[in-house]
Amino acid sequence: MIRRKSQILCLWFLIWDLAMTAVAWIAAYHLRFESGLIPIHMAPLDIGLCYHNIPMVLTLAAVAYGFTGQYVIHRFRRLREEVLSILKGTALMGLLVIAGAFGLKDPYDSRMTFLTFFLLTAILVVTARRFSWAAIRWLRSRGYNQTQSIIVGTGRVARKAARSLRQTTWLGIKNIGFVEDQPTRWTSDLDILGTTADLPGLIEKYQVSHVFISLPMNRYHEARKVFDILSQTLVEVRLIADVPELAGVAFTTTTFDGMPMLGLRESPHFGLNKVVKRAMDVALSLVALIVLSPGLLLIALLVRWTSPGPVFYRQERCGLNGQPFEMLKFRSMRTDAELQTGAVWAAKDDPRRTVLGAFLRKTSLDELPQIFNVLKGDMSLVGPRPERPVFIQKFSKTIPSYQARHCVKAGITGWAQVNGWRGNTSLRKRIQYDLYYITHWTPWLDLRILWLTVWHGLFHRNAY
Secondary structure, three states: OHHHHHHHHHHHHHHHHHHHHHHHHHHHHHHHHOOOOOOOOOOOOOHHHHHHOHHHHHHHHHHHHHHOOOOOOOOOOOHHHHHHHHHHHHHHHHHHHHHHHHHOOOOOOOHHHHHHHHHHHHHHHHHHHHHHHHHHHHHHHOOOOOEEEEEEOOOHHHHHHHHHHHHOHHHOEEEEEEEOOOOOHHHOOOOEEEOHHHHHHHHHHHOEEEEEEOOOHHHOHHHHHHHHHHOOOOOEEEEOOOOHHHHOOOOEEEEEOOEEEEEOOOOOOOOHHHHHHHHHHHHHHHHHHHHHHHHHHHHHHHHHHHOOOOOEEEEEEEOHHHOEEEEEEEOOEOOOOOOOOOOOOOOOOOOOEOHHHHHHHHHOHHHOOHHHHHHHOOOEEEOOOOEOHHHHHHHHHHOOOHHHHHHOOOEEEOHHHHOOOOOOOOHHHHHHHHHHHHHOOOHHHHHHHHHHHHHHOOOOOOOO
16 A cells, blocks of 8 residues: 555656656756857757757656655655755766767757756756645645554653654654553553554554554563564554663764664764854854944943952853863952852852842843853854863763763853753753754754844843
């Protein structure tokens, strides 16, 4: 059943891919020779040559598209995977078309027309795919093109998988129930259809197409037994790994010499992502420095005027890879604040604060000099808040995945802070939000956090 539906979708996509390729081929001719947008330094080619070559172009396109995996259709395929396969297919098709035209000594040999054709093809095929998937998802969300699934297990991950399937209706996968060899009274609210031994019969009875194995880590040895049972069927089987507590940062899959390999502690901030984030930090910090310079100067004068001591307070914090650096702040406490108590967290109505310092801490204006830390490269505008080494040694022993937050640069503000987890609030919650930020980072998330910081940052109830 799944194969028949997949074959229909493959045929649908093939037809549209070839149609868009033909449109791009004809449009490239008109853009090159008739639009006036591209300078012409040669006599226009006969449009008849353009139409004459369409069968060759479409034949080579079908071969290239199939070879690069454009018709590997399944419900969990990600957008970037599809776009990448389309770009590969377009590139291969371009090489084949050029080679074909050269081999046949075809007079239709305009290089600019070919380049325009390749670019238009990629754009049109991706656009058509997006519209097709939007229509398919709309139909699935209304009950069409549905398939059935069973979840093996009844634990936390199994329940989350069932909830996700209910919410992502566009997948078109309906979970009809669970199978469990060790039911307890805590699973009485679930539709348990039987045990793993009953799977073949349940699959045939309910026409199941997908089975999700969602067992806790201490029962992974049972997954082999389940897979052996399912080997008698033709369903698609997926293992939902119960490793979020271990992962902490990111979860990736790859192969190494044919062996499947799971990445549990990999930072997504590398390569182009790292360059983009650094460019944003420098550009936005320079703008902020120019705009805020009068205010920074005024605060510096007030700090010096209202209490004896330096304007800035330098404190050792740990950032990327746990490396220490000196973080700058406007001084908001007396110069002898830690002589007797040592390193302690600030408390509400802290008696060590100066008169101006109470206001600066309440409004977070004391953090503004950290813009210089960002420009220097020690910090980022957005990221987990840096902590002092003495506290890190303590927290890393009691809070799982605490050290994972050091795989990126520390920030002036962060996802935890704009969601209210700052000051004397749950440290575990703060870590959860920090890890969410690290694994879901995008430039747009940084801009959103910066906007929320400006919008909600002043006079926060947990700031002191």
